[in-house]
Amino acid sequence: MTKESALEKTDLKSLTKEELTHFCEELGLQGFRSDQIFQWLYQKGVSDFDDMTNLSKDLRNKLKDIATINRIEAVQQQESSDGTIKFLFRLQDEEQDYKVEAVLIPDFFTDGAARRLTVCVSSQVGCVFGCTFCATGKMGLFRNLTHGEIVDQVQYINELAEEKYGKKITNIVYMGMGEPLHNYKAVINSASIISDPLSIELSPKRITVSTVGLTKQIKKLADNQEPFNLAISLHAATDEKRDKIMPINNSMNLESLEEAVRFYYKVTQRPITYEYLLFDNFNDSRRDARELSKIVKWAPSKVNIIMYNNVAGVELKRAREERLDNFMRELIQNDVRATVRRSRGDDIDAGCGQLAIREGAPKGKTMAKT
Numbered sequence: 001m002t003k004e005s006a007l008e009k010t011d012l013k014s015l016t017k018e019e020l021t022h023f024c025e026e027l028g029l030q031g032f033r034s035d036q037i038f039q040w041l042y043q044k045g046v047s048d049f050d051d052m053t054n055l056s057k058d059l060r061n062k063l064k065d066i067a068t069i070n071r072i073e074a075v076q077q078q079e080s081s082d083g084t085i086k087f088l089f090r091l092q093d094e095e096q097d098y099k100v101e102a103v104l105i106p107d108f109f110t111d112g113a114a115r116r117l118t119v120c121v122s123s124q125v126g127c128v129f130g131c132t133f134c135a136t137g138k139m140g141l142f143r144n145l146t147h148g149e150i151v152d153q154v155q156y157i158n159e160l161a162e163e164k165y166g167k168k169i170t171n172i173v174y175m176g177m178g179e180p181l182h183n184y185k186a187v188i189n190s191a192s193i194i195s196d197p198l199s200i201e202l203s204p205k206r207i208t209v210s211t212v213g214l215t216k217q218i219k220k221l222a223d224n225q226e227p228f229n230l231a232i233s234l235h236a237a238t239d240e241k242r243d244k245i246m247p248i249n250n251s252m253n254l255e256s257l258e259e260a261v262r263f264y265y266k267v268t269q270r271p272i273t274y275e276y277l278l279f280d281n282f283n284d285s286r287r288d289a290r291e292l293s294k295i296v297k298w299a300p301s302k303v304n305i306i307m308y309n310n311v312a313g314v315e316l317k318r319a320r321e322e323r324l325d326n327f328m329r330e331l332i333q334n335d336v337r338a339t340v341r342r343s344r345g346d347d348i349d350a351g352c353g354q355l356a357i358r359e360g361a362p363k364g365k366t367m368a369k370t
């Protein structure tokens, strides 16, 4: 097989379910065949057509001639003292050695059994938005992941969870490397595949897509009635402070975010979650808490207050416990539903804002360059 003809093959994992159906129709296959192939790809996780044992040998050979199954490769795994596991995956680019990280965050019952198994997945190699506290943002953006590459992260970790804990993953958050709504199509396609009954079949209610506040895409989620949860990475509750740490706020400020959030709730009637990293002496005063409580009232919402894991070279630091206590008290007095989340996997750099590939890669696209 020459390189050219190999390149012409269709990667089946680059197709949506509908596209796969169409692909099978063009081959003259009966309708149920595309469901069988979909199941092999996403429920059984096979990488070899010969493993698709309910297809005839002829069909398998035909598929081998015209199609491929690309999978990302797990190259490293690190386990934190708190049970969090960070995975490093290599993508299949011919010219580039791109890698992304994903994290499995287990919560345990007192008897040690796994209660919740949350997977945090990456949606891009790097990120263009350059939030000042975020290690991924320092890389710049190299490329979007395909939906197949996003599903691969989940599938790999799901298999490990079944082996290690005897149960499937329970939740997915799109909060790894990249801004999920900047790669809207692949993210929504991957979430749809993951929730499909012929795949991992995770309820859409257990899938959360986060965004730094891309207003057009928030409205698109609503217009398209996507059944997934929405989380907004807020991290500061005034334009003045948000401008300082999140460059996106210069073009999409809190006023435009408010409009998008109100629209989203009006259309979907689904509550919103805000993520708020607490930084020492930056956004952790009682006054900041009062500003935050105004935002939370735009629509039914809850807030996750996240204790930041410090990132090397970042000036912002984790807030002190007494500041956290006062902050929470103020939120409660203002009737805000808030939970404190301890960022996990600190000792393996797997916490919020810590994911990045450090191996001396040149910088990708930044907002200034695009």
Ligand code: SF4
Pocket (backbone or CB within 6 Å): 127, 128, 129, 130, 131, 134, 135, 136, 137, 138, 176, 177, 178, 179, 212, 233, 353
């Ligand atoms: S916080 Fe999210 S949007 Fe901001 S730079 Fe990091 S990955 Fe990008």
